[in-house]
Every structure is written in C-alpha cells, then in structure tokens.
Amino acid sequence: MTDDWLDCFPQLRALEEGSLSLLKRSAHEVVLPTGAVAFASGQGCEAFLFLTAGTVRVQLTGEGGREILLYRVTSGETCVLTTSALLANENYMAEGIAETPVRAITLPAAAFRQLIADSAPFREFVFSTFGERITALVQVIQDVAFAHIAPRLAAALIARSSGGGEIELTHQELAVELGTAREVVSRQLKGFEQRGWVGLGRGRIRIADRDALENLARAGPG
Amino acid sequence: MTDDWLDCFPQLRALEEGSLSLLKRSAHEVVLPTGAVAFASGQGCEAFLFLTAGTVRVQLTGEGGREILLYRVTSGETCVLTTSALLANENYMAEGIAETPVRAITLPAAAFRQLIADSAPFREFVFSTFGERITALVQVIQDVAFAHIAPRLAAALIARSSGGGEIELTHQELAVELGTAREVVSRQLKGFEQRGWVGLGRGRIRIADRDALENLARAGPG
DNA sequence: GTTTCGTCTGTGACCTTGTCACAGGATCGC
DNA sequence: GCGATCCTGTGACAAGGTCACAGACGAAAC
The missing domain is CATH 1.10.10.10 (Winged helix-like DNA-binding domain superfamily/Winged helix DNA-binding domain)
Known part of the structure; x- marks a missing residue:
C-alpha cells in the first residue's frame, strides 16, 4: 500500500520517526460502497478510522426504526465516536453508513493506543477536533429538545x-x-x-x- | 491557599515538577452557593474548573424557557463543555448551575493551554473522561429523540x-x-x-x- | 409498448407530548 | 392571621409521531 493517504492528514507529518513508521506499518485501506455499514450500534470497536474519500453518516436508530443524524465524517476527518469507543474500550453507540463510496484507512486498536501513549503530535491530531464535535452534539440536543x-x-x-x-x-x-x-x-x-x-x-x-x-x-x- | 484540593485529583500527582508548580501558582478557589450560575450560555470561557465539593448541573435552555439536563459534574470531576470551549476558544453552549454549595478551583485559560501543551500527564487527566461524557451526550440524544x-x-x-x-x-x-x-x-x-x-x-x-x-x-x- | 415491481409520496385517524391559561393548596415570613 | 411565593392540578388546544393504506412514479423486464 502506498502512503499517499497521509496527504489527507497534514498534521500527521509532525509525527516522530518511530510513530510514523508504526502508523504506516499498521494501517490498512478499506473501500466501502454507498450504503455499506462502516460500524453498527453495539458492535465493539476494533480500529481507528481515517477517511480519505467519501462521507460517512453517523446516526442513531430508535426502537421504532426512526433514525437521527448525529454528524457526518468526510475526507480528511476522523470519527469521534470511534475515538471515544477506543479510548473508553466501549462499544459503538451509533451506526456509521457510507453515504457515498468511501475509502478509509483503518488503524488497529492496539496500534492506536500505542500511538496515543507515545506520540504527542498524534494526540494533538486526535483531540484537536473534539471540541467542535461536542459542540455539534450539543446542538443536536438543542434542536431535538426545543x-x-x-x-x-x-x-x-x-x-x-x-x-x-x-x-x-x-x-x-x-x-x-x-x-x-x-x-x-x-x-x-x-x-x-x-x-x-x-x-x-x-x-x-x-x-x-x-x-x-x-x-x-x-x-x-x- | 492550601494545596489540599489536589487530593481530589489523584491523577495530577503524576505531573512534572514545573507543571505542578505552574498549576499551584495559577489556581484559585471559588465558592458558590446553591443555585449560583457557574457559567452561562453564550458566555466566554475564561477558566478551567476542578470541582472539589458539591455538584454542578449542566443544562440547556430553549426559547420557551424549557430546560434539559446534559450531565452533572461532581467533586473530583471536571466539565467537558468547559474543556471543549477552552480548546476551541468558543463560548459556552449551555449553563452550569450549582445544585449544592460548590467549591471549585479555577485555572485561567492561559495556564490551562500552557499545561495542555507542556504536560503529558495533564493531557491524560483532561482527556481521560472525554469518552464517557460523549457516551452520556449521545444517550441524551437517544432519549430525547426516541x-x-x-x-x-x-x-x-x-x-x-x-x-x-x-x-x-x-x-x-x-x-x-x-x-x-x-x-x-x-x-x-x-x-x-x-x-x-x-x-x-x-x-x-x-x-x-x-x-x-x-x-x-x-x-x-x- | 405495456406490465410489473419496488420505491416514493399523500392522507386520514388517532395517540402522545408540549403549550397556555388558570385555579387552588401549601408553606413561610411577618 | 395574612400575604407572597412556590408547587400542583386541570382543561383545551396545537404540534408532532404512529399506523394503515392508497396511489403515483420510474426503471427494468417482457
């Protein structure tokens, strides 16, 4: 696999030698067609995701089958729920669905934890978007509730x-x-x-x- | 001010010499009576908060005056919305209200950013609870929506x-x-x-x- | 072309929840 | 006792969600 995908994530250029090498070694590319389920609610989370093309819709489903969009992940982004599930070692609470054909890089949980532990630039990369995502989630609550x-x-x-x-x-x-x-x-x-x-x-x-x-x-x- | 409050946050014992000293120098104690507003929606966020006693209710308010609880922060915890507002340099999206008499330590934004940049243990401390909080917020959406x-x-x-x-x-x-x-x-x-x-x-x-x-x-x- | 089939949209009846406007009760301070 | 203030109860109505269908459209098959 080429390392072209790193171009989508400029912040990763700041990684230390060893971490970058671990990242490259552990990463694998996956391709999903439109409509494919990237992850499902209740499922364990086994890999961190870097989206390199397309968009994934992250949504909740209620008992009656009703659904609600939480946020979208597009090329160059990562998914907070995945991060949060990996960090807390919990299952996914929502499902991710490819809204277009999607290309993504998966990073196995073990490598992810290693990188989080070892590399400050990687942590920086992962946590930099947390603020915006929380804002988005709170906005969803605001809308649905009021x-x-x-x-x-x-x-x-x-x-x-x-x-x-x-x-x-x-x-x-x-x-x-x-x-x-x-x-x-x-x-x-x-x-x-x-x-x-x-x-x-x-x-x-x-x-x-x-x-x-x-x-x-x-x-x-x- | 004594440094007794650090006992509520065992993880901070891992801080490096310099960071711990900066933390101690910058921290100030505040006391709030029941019902006091710790922070209000739309207000800028000027300090990180460590709760050392009591509980704060974090809630949204709709136009009609209806309100909804997002989560509670109790002794030994910190508030994600505060963290997220500081990191993204945004205003608060919700309000925090003292549900009981509250004692808290405030850490000015500048010192907070300094510590986040310099200290791995401090980052660890701040981000360790992010996962649970996101889970909680998604659960609120699930409940309200369905x-x-x-x-x-x-x-x-x-x-x-x-x-x-x-x-x-x-x-x-x-x-x-x-x-x-x-x-x-x-x-x-x-x-x-x-x-x-x-x-x-x-x-x-x-x-x-x-x-x-x-x-x-x-x-x-x- | 026409048939067929799956998907998308329209509609009415009914239920739950939210809103508004008030009417009392309970409690507290004075 | 007497207000003032909070808390609770209620009825009428509006908004939104659920259910059960009926068409309507478009693409593919014949």
Whole structure:
C-alpha cells in the first residue's frame, strides 16, 4: 500500500520517526460502497478510522426504526465516536453508513493506543477536533429538545442546496437528518410548496424562495 | 491557599515538577452557593474548573424557557463543555448551575493551554473522561429523540432514590431532568400514583413499588 | 409498448407530548 | 392571621409521531 493517504492528514507529518513508521506499518485501506455499514450500534470497536474519500453518516436508530443524524465524517476527518469507543474500550453507540463510496484507512486498536501513549503530535491530531464535535452534539440536543420541525427543515434544505437550487433527496432522507418521521416531512414540504417556497418532484426538491426559507430557519415557527 | 484540593485529583500527582508548580501558582478557589450560575450560555470561557465539593448541573435552555439536563459534574470531576470551549476558544453552549454549595478551583485559560501543551500527564487527566461524557451526550440524544416520557421518568425516579424510598424533588426539577414540561411530569406522576407505584406530596415523592418502576424503565411505554 | 415491481409520496385517524391559561393548596415570613 | 411565593392540578388546544393504506412514479423486464 502506498502512503499517499497521509496527504489527507497534514498534521500527521509532525509525527516522530518511530510513530510514523508504526502508523504506516499498521494501517490498512478499506473501500466501502454507498450504503455499506462502516460500524453498527453495539458492535465493539476494533480500529481507528481515517477517511480519505467519501462521507460517512453517523446516526442513531430508535426502537421504532426512526433514525437521527448525529454528524457526518468526510475526507480528511476522523470519527469521534470511534475515538471515544477506543479510548473508553466501549462499544459503538451509533451506526456509521457510507453515504457515498468511501475509502478509509483503518488503524488497529492496539496500534492506536500505542500511538496515543507515545506520540504527542498524534494526540494533538486526535483531540484537536473534539471540541467542535461536542459542540455539534450539543446542538443536536438543542434542536431535538426545543426546536420546531419547520425551521429545522428549512435549515436542512438550505444546507443541502448550497449552490444549485435543486436537491436530489427523498423525504425519508430529510426525516433522518432531522430525527423525525417521513410523514411529518412530507406534510411540512407540502406546506412549503403551497406557499411557493419549493417545488416538489419524486426524489428531488427545487428551492424556489431561498429567502423565505432562510427567514423561517432563523425566526422559528412564527 | 492550601494545596489540599489536589487530593481530589489523584491523577495530577503524576505531573512534572514545573507543571505542578505552574498549576499551584495559577489556581484559585471559588465558592458558590446553591443555585449560583457557574457559567452561562453564550458566555466566554475564561477558566478551567476542578470541582472539589458539591455538584454542578449542566443544562440547556430553549426559547420557551424549557430546560434539559446534559450531565452533572461532581467533586473530583471536571466539565467537558468547559474543556471543549477552552480548546476551541468558543463560548459556552449551555449553563452550569450549582445544585449544592460548590467549591471549585479555577485555572485561567492561559495556564490551562500552557499545561495542555507542556504536560503529558495533564493531557491524560483532561482527556481521560472525554469518552464517557460523549457516551452520556449521545444517550441524551437517544432519549430525547426516541424514548417515551413514562419510562424515562421511572428511570429518573429510580436513579434519584438510590437508597431511601423517599425523594425530595419537585415536578419542575424532574421536568428539567427529562427535558419536558412540568405539566407532563405532573400528569405522569399522577398516573403512577393511581397505579400505586408512588406516593406524592409537595416537593417529595415516595417510591412505593420500585419493581414496577424498574420494569417500566426497562420495558418502554408498554 | 405495456406490465410489473419496488420505491416514493399523500392522507386520514388517532395517540402522545408540549403549550397556555388558570385555579387552588401549601408553606413561610411577618 | 395574612400575604407572597412556590408547587400542583386541570382543561383545551396545537404540534408532532404512529399506523394503515392508497396511489403515483420510474426503471427494468417482457
């Protein structure tokens, strides 16, 4: 295996000779097709993950089958839940699903622990993104606990449509993003359509009035 | 100030000479009465906190004034949100409230960053609890997003009553614990009372049938 | 082309939870 | 005793989640 993947993680260039060599020796590449399960809830965590291409969706599933997105991991990033599971020697609490074809480098738990113990730059690398992730998780709690669906849906549409005005996305996928039910999304979208804010088609949504949506996303349910 | 407080944090005994000395020089003790605000949402974070006595409740507040408990910090612990805010140089996303009289040691941001940069044992100390806290936050999301109120309430009652069968607690406080409204808790408790599971009094709840509550907490809304 | 099949969307009925507006009770300080 | 303040109970309603289907669309098979 080549070491090209290290280019995705510039911070690793700072590793000491020995640690870098251990890292290179222990790393293996895996490739996942769209929809593949990178890790499942309850499963033990056996390797640290460096994503080098694609994006993984990390989400929870409730008893009823309802799901909620926690965060996404994209190329050049690592997954906090994996880190946290490895450090605490716990099982995964959520599942990771390849949202696109994914390439990742796996680093076995033993090597990971060794590197964490030995190498300050590696620790720096691993912990540098913890702050942002915690912020993101708390934001999810804030939204789920207090926010109404309509503004969250509007925000999700805007986030997904950066650039073009047309998004390829099913109602079910939006429901997972918000942690709600598909029917709720359908009803809300129908409301948006009646107000002329979006155009609906099977599996795609056209943003017709971005300002109105941004307004709603900011202002709350008003 | 004496250095007695270090006894609450055995891991800090591993600090190098210089780091320990910096820690001792920079630390200051603060005392908070019950109900005092240790930190508020949106506020900048100026010091790391070591709790040496009492407990702090860390919670979110929604627009409607509804609140939800994220976690508690007790004697011998530190607060992830504080760590995360310091590391990422962000503001607090939640508020911390003294649930009992609290004694804490504050370490100014500059000294904290210095120690994080210089001292491996200090980093070890700070990051060792990250895993558990993330687990706890994800559990909150799981509960809020998917779980019914009744089993969560039952679980909260059991958690609070470890030992005696009588708890000093208002409906409002339970509502904060679950992130719901006080009326909802009142109605649920009334239901529990009618089934003979609890006895209710102003500001206190007697557990009458712990098994039934544990059952409900495990089994879901059945 | 038309059929078929799987996926996606729409809808109504019903349940749980959250919100609002109040009405009493309990407790405490004075 | 008498307010003032907290705590609890209740009813009416809104929002969101669940369930059970009915179509509707699009791709692939025939």
